[in-house]
Amino acid sequence: MRASSLLINTTRERPAEAELTSHALMLRAGMLRQLASGIFSWLPLGLRTVRRIEQIVREEMNRAGAAEIMMPAVQPAELWQESGRWQIYGPELLRLEDRHGRAYCVGPTHEEVVTDIARACVRSWRQLPCNLYQIQTKFRDEVRPRFGVMRSREFVMKDAYSFDADAAGAKRSYQIMRDAYVRIFDRIGLDYRVVEADVGAIGGSFSEEFLALADCGEAVIGYTDGDYATNLEQVPCSPPAAAQRPDPGEKMEEFATPGVATIDELDQFVGGIDPGRSIKTMIVTGEAGSAALILPGNAELSLAKASRLEQVGFGAALAEDDFVRKTVGAGFGSLGPVGMSLPVIADASLASAADFFCGANRDGYHLRGVNFGRDLPEPRFADLRMAVAGEVAPDGRPLKLRRGIEVGQIFNLGTKYSQAMAARIEGDDNVLRPMVMGCYGIGITRIVAAAIEQFNDEAGIVFPESIAPFIVAVLPLGKSPEVMQAAESLYAALNESGIDCLLEDRGLRAGAAFADLDLLGIPHRLVVSERSLAAGKVEHKARHTGAVSMLEMADAPAQVRAMLAAKKP
RNA sequence: CGGGGUAUGGCGCAGUCUGGUAGCGCGCCUGCUUCGGGAGCAGGAGGUCGUGAGUUCAAAUCUCGCUACCCCGACCA
Known part of the structure; x- marks a missing residue:
């Protein structure tokens, strides 16, 4: 073209x-x-x-x-x-x-x-x-x-x-x-x-x-x-080290936490909580129903994993504010598993948690010293959280x-x-x-x-030959009839040999033409100029590497073909 | 759907606060010079300023409504 x-x-x-x-x-x-x-x-x-x-x-x-x-x-x-x-x-x-x-x-x-x-x-x-x-x-x-x-x-x-x-x-x-x-x-x-x-x-x-x-x-x-x-x-998250759950050491008590809505704020408010001892509660609804999922405060919930719970079912999403308020009687930020009317499912990493902090299901209040089995029924445990970098992956290697x-x-x-x-x-x-x-x-x-996104540089796109709009661009530089003639026949020869070729015939100045061809990402550029033509040659430049070489004019189509073939696996 | 922003020539923007001749750069057209990494000079074309109403002698500019687009979040076989 x-x-x-x-x-x-x-x-x-x-x-x-x-x-x-x-x-x-x-x-x-x-x-x-x-x-x-x-x-x-x-x-x-x-x-x-x-x-x-x-x-x-x-x-x-x-x-x-x-x-x-x-x-x-x-x-x-x-x-x-x-x-x-x-x-x-x-x-x-x-x-x-x-x-x-x-x-x-x-x-x-x-x-x-x-x-x-x-x-x-x-x-x-x-x-x-x-x-x-x-x-x-x-x-x-x-x-x-x-x-x-x-x-x-x-x-x-x-x-x-x-x-x-x-x-x-x-x-x-x-x-x-x-x-x-x-x-x-x-x-x-x-x-x-x-x-x-x-x-x-x-x-x-x-x-x-x-x-x-x-x-x-x-x-x-x-x-x-x-x-x-x-x-x-x-x-799948690596199963927690099989630590024995310590016996409850504290009494459960409610305390006022005005304005505290996130785990970080709770941590600040209390003055530093052991990461394993703050618990967040998320109400999730899917095709099968709703459940209260509890996770360590620093963990992220995987909705895909939540969708696999029989109590939740496909399409798990965080519940609406109204629903939570109606069901639990408190808003986000004050939710907790104690006295929860919905089924409570705990992330497996909480199996050995004791004396933890959580929301009190009452706006502006949290609980401390909470223990499974004593303050709330022993929950069902499941893998709910998003894995994090560095933990052990299923093949035993560190996850990236x-x-x-x-x-x-x-x-x-x-x-x-x-x-x-x-x-x-x-x-x-x-x-x-x-x-x-x-x-x-x-x-x-x-x-x-x-x-x-994968193939670009400062000058523009660097298309691989596989999907470039054209494989080769022929660029005549200078207006002499000889140059135009040589470019035309090179263009025709390349097309004839089955190489998708662009003839840059817009008469742009050299700099503008170079910049455009670089931006478009065409993998091979052949420049025909009076200079090179006098020696019977044409200049080849690879967009990918920037490498420049002089090819025999008559031989150029074959040489380009060879370059393409060399890259095929 | 919640929050934020934008709308002025093909593209990027200024002008809006403080109402009064619609402007700049890129691109485009014409001419001359230039011609291997986005040329220079001169001349030129192109815009109902998103849209509807209102205020005013006068609206790109002020007021109200609407629409479109962008960003963050939620959402996404």
Whole structure:
């Protein structure tokens, strides 16, 4: 392509609305334009990178035996009512009506539609396993979109769905997808980790996330120098050293703590509490009900772990202020397990706690000298807290933390949707059973942002060859016909040899052209000038390393090809 | 949904307190000179100042309402 036809629109200044480096660079490079909150247009350069990512994904999905389909973005409410999600999905689902007053939604995901296809089209177990995928625009009405395409409302996703006759088959399909994902992210060149993840509301038995490492990521990975890596909220905490619980040494007494609402304030107020002896109480509500969870004052609650409690159930969230006030009779900051009407579940690390401090369930008061078994019933203990850096991970090594951007997630779904929507198949034993499903997502547009977050420098984007909008840019310097002619034929030769090439034909001055090409992140730059042309050569510069070398003009396409080939694994 | 902020040309901003000619930088157009790391000079185009009402002789500026966008929090298969 010629730069003159690409509507290249770079800016020197960093746009005010961009928080993240990647977002700012995408806007500066003219890849993207925001239309409304969380809704973007992709401009020619940006779209080329999107398409290159799609192509890698498509090739690997096809290689893995998945078949591409295209499902509608707008979906009838009936299907969602059938799966039950019309009621439970919440405001993130964009709902609308057609002219006849019939209800629809803009698809945030496609389990319902694909299950409908499978139940109609899969007629024999002999057609299984079956894996259908699409690359398509999704819409999720996020409360607060942010960080450009990192968390947008409309985005491009590859979603795949596998159907198997039984659990063993589903497990094989899952593994095939997992392998495909590893190939995809390796080919793109992202620095990423595969971590065990929460199955969340989508249900199912097992899930892993693919996280691109980046400080701006919203997920935290707990990992070790060994193979261990899990989403932090799922990392099992090392069991407490089996200390004997000391006998109660103090009498329980209530004392006034005006204005004290946090553990830190309590600590200050009392004048220093042993970390193990202050307890915080959090009221959590999920699908199954509410419970009072107590944790050491310095620990953080994992809502994912709370969701696994039978008393709480899926979707655990901190209870509303009103609910707490009505149930307990006190507000946040004065809650405690003594005399609590809700089930009390204690973090395992509290098993040996004695003579502790906690809220009194009366505003402005706390209790001291509280002991399990004496002042309140012996609670049930469970692993509730978020693991912290340095503690012993399940593989015995010290736990480390790193942030990551979720670029893919794969689920073993089980029969949640096939059961609800009667997507059944008769086995070779003449018994009708729901198909066992898996679903597999990749955030195509989010990968663009994640990659730029990983690959940039002061001058701009440093795209890997895998997803760069162009592999090579040919830049003629000077206006002589000879230079233009040489640049044109070099451009043609490169294209002919199958290398995606940009001809920088906008007639920019050298400095401006260099700056633009650096900003756009094109991996290889070939400069044709009168100087080099006189020697029959062309100057090559690698964006990644900055290394400059002179190539024989006639030989340049072959040499560039060789450089590309050398990098392939 | 709670808290904070912003809205002036394609982009970044000043002007608002103290009402009176809409301004600067980048970019864009024309010309001349220049031409290997964002050139110089000269000339020029482009804005119903988010929106609706009000106050006033007069509103970007003051008052009230609305909307959009950004940030923090909550939320997020």
